[in-house]
Amino acid sequence: MGTINVGKRFGKRLKALRAERGWSQEEFADRAGLHRTYVSAVERAVRNPTLPILAKMAKGFGMSLVELMESV
Amino acid sequence: MGTINVGKRFGKRLKALRAERGWSQEEFADRAGLHRTYVSAVERAVRNPTLPILAKMAKGFGMSLVELMESV
Numbered sequence: 001m002g003t004i005n006v007g008k009r010f011g012k013r014l015k016a017l018r019a020e021r022g023w024s025q026e027e028f029a030d031r032a033g034l035h036r037t038y039v040s041a042v043e044r045a046v047r048n049p050t051l052p053i054l055a056k057m058a059k060g061f062g063m064s065l066v067e068l069m070e071s072v
Numbered sequence: 073m074g075t076i077n078v079g080k081r082f083g084k085r086l087k088a089l090r091a092e093r094g095w096s097q098e099e100f101a102d103r104a105g106l107h108r109t110y111v112s113a114v115e116r117a118v119r120n121p122t123l124p125i126l127a128k129m130a131k132g133f134g135m136s137l138v139e140l141m142e143s144v
């Protein structure tokens with residue numbers, strides 16, 4: 001998989017995981033301990049999350065980093 | 073898994089993957105298109121890689137992001 005559009009693939013993954021749970025960006029941001037605008041920026045692939053942020057996101061979904069990275 | 077020491081867990085994972093292949097930091101840095109000092113900093117958990125960097129590292133090892141994140 002190309003490294004250039006990994007941000008877009010991850011944004012899509014984040015949106016899908018949120019939609020599966022019926023969570024708004026606000027709800028997911030609260031669960032992950034992040035700001036809503038940051039979640040929105042990552043979903044639009046305009047911000048690149050670091051490893052600790054990815055770990056927070058995985059924890060917010062109650063899953064491992066491995067699970068979070070599926071299809072990315 | 074805690075999000076606080078995810079950097080340390082990833083540094084260990086990177087070192088182990090490199091050792092399995094008998095690669096120096098220099099060799100892996102070349103394969104991943106990164107600088108050796110950056111690889112060293114990530115292994116020591118003093119730098120936090122972003123998602124595109126993680127994708128470059130996965131590609132450098134010839135594996136997916138899911139495989140790279142195992143045990144992290």
